[in-house]
Amino acid sequence: AQSVTQLDSQVPVFEEAPVELRCNYSSSVSVYLFWYVQYPNQGLQLLLKYLSGSTLVKGINGFEAEFNKSQTSFHLRKPSVHISDTAEYFCAVIFVGGYQKVTFGIGTKLQVIP
Amino acid sequence: DTEVTQTPKHLVMGMTNKKSLKCEQHMGHRAMYWYKQKAKKPPELMFVYSYEKLSINESVPSRFSPECPNSSLLNLHLHALQPEDSALYLCASSHPDRDQPQHFGDGTRLSIL
Known part of the structure; x- marks a missing residue:
């Protein structure tokens, strides 16, 4: 079965500390991977994407993610978080052959503590 | 500022009303989507238009009716x-x-009274 799992519904972290938000997927076909951020009362903003090539991808706002095919993971990291990073983060997958359908994880709420 | 513009930002309507939500983009994209998102949940796909034709309808009730009048709307x-x-x-x-x-x-x- 094809699925996306975000194991942590909430992640509290102190300001200026590093953070990792976890995303795993299950698929028998190739995948394209994305991370989106949603601030309160806003839509989803694309943070970064993995389509092919280098497995380490850098995105906006200092975030990066690494595609690990053997572990079917695409974890999001930031070395030092700011208060402004408090938001909901969604991992999203397109399963190749799935034609325009994006499967979202349930989301992880990142709460940055001053 | 986002490149996809939606109006109105807020809408309150009664169960007997008829209203429309609008979306506009000028990025030259030829696929457009409607999603529904409940609080603390991920977006759920409703409809997909590709080259102005409805390509995916995720079994949405008929009280929701999409329309794609041109490639931007x-x-x-x-x-x-x-x-x-x-x-x-x-x-x-x-x-x-x-x-x-x-x-x-x-x-x-959207809030339904």
């Missing part, structure tokens, strides 16, 4: 909605190629 016509239809409605667009990310608007917050 997407409407969602609402009629006889139920209280459980209260949600954030998001529009997105992308190139129709499957490996392109979708760009989202800020949504319309």
